[in-house]
Amino acid sequence: MFKHHSFKRQRLACALTTGIFLSGCAMGPDYQQPDLDIPEQYHNDLAQAPGPNIGMTHWRDFYLDTDLQVLIEHALAKNLDLETVRSRLIAARSNITVTDAALYPALGINADAERSIDSGITSTDPSHGNEFNLAGTVAWELDIWGANRRRSEAEYANFLSAQESLNLAAISLISDVASRYYEWLDIEQRYEISLNTVDLRKKERDLARLRKQNGVISGLEVRQAEVEYQSAKVTLPDLDFERQEKANQLRILLGKFSYPLTVKTETQLKAEGKLFPDKFAVGVPSQMLSQRPDVKAAEQAVIAANANVGVAKTAFFPSFTITGSYGTETDDLSSIFDSQGVTWSLLGGITAPIFNAGSISAQYDIAQEGSKQALLGYRSTVLRAYFEVNDAMNSFRRSELAIEAQQELVAASTEYNRLATLRYRNGVSSSxxxxxxxxxxxxxxxxxxxxxxxxxxxxxxxxxxLGGGILSKEDLN
Structure with a gap:
């Protein structure tokens, strides 16, 4: 009896091994990275500048303002939208486990008990009977055509895409915090300039009133001084609203209702210095493919869609399943593990499509079009990213030229104001x-x-x- 059952188990193991061997191929096309024909250089002289590629540097090595670094750290830890993306990544990781489970046999246990009595109509001596069964079960769909492996491939690509989405969300958050921070400081500085100007013009108005009382100037000049004072004063309400609005936008990014924000405009709004690296480079366009999370996420979408084509193709072919059980049967629960009433079964099944009104063909066409759409989306993302870098370089170059010209204008206006003040106080020129x-x-x-x-x-x-830099594990956790 023992040899007989041992032989049966060997046959079952042999069948499972054969199934694994037959599961060696996968239907559908294997992914090949498309030829994107990216230009070799960006359309800007900044691309030739010396220095490290800033797209490959950590944000701490780019944002050198220590106060801003504290805000970014807080936002990475507390921002609610970023926490939501982290949750999606955890779910995507669990989806891999769910999908990969189909690659392996499902093992289980089945136990049941039955107590019955014969009918008094059919039996002159009705008696009770007990039956207890305990069996281990196995079920497996053989992945002969690679459907489950393609699903696993697609789900893993979706997971990597979710990872890149988290990177993109973190980079966008860092960028938004820095942008709102400097916008807020700019408004604070303009508010301070306006306050100083209002204070100065108030003094000029008071001086004009005094000179009018002494008969030096006419009432018209006093009115002119009053207009200038009120013109400067009227800018304050809007600037005050804007500074509060920008501060609130920052607090939303920081994920906190109340966060103390301090202003040090003298050091934080200068045009150059230790806010950013003095020298940097932008690299070449081909590096962008490995630097920008949105480009990498778009490529993973292509990989997932390509794998789904393979999944859809396997629907044209039959599926094979193996189910089996092995256990014992007894009429006494205490002897369930010692019973000689061994039971076992081994069942192989095949399911093949015959007629489905074109549903399988339509699903295959849908998968192919989905793959085409993902590829077009990938190309569009790369194209858009390339010109975003070019536009950003042009904007940077324009801002450098503009700030140089504006500084010269401020210097000239300052000297003009100094001379006009001296001439006015000496009675040489009018108000x-x-x-x-x-x-x-x-x-x-x-x-x-x-x-x-x-x-x-x-x-x-x-x-x-350029990608927003390299993120550490601490930034994303």
């Missing part, structure tokens, strides 16, 4: 000349703050367009 000089300086200072902000934002945009 109109002084007010014109003050207006020019006020406008030039406000514009300089905006130009400095634009230069900072152009650096942030360029860094993000």
């Amino acid at each position: 109109l000349d002084l007010m014109d000089a003050q207006r020019s300086l006020f406008s030039a200072e406000l514009s300089l703050s905006l130009v400095k902000r634009d230069r900072l934002l152009s650096m942030i945009t360029l860094y993000r367009a």
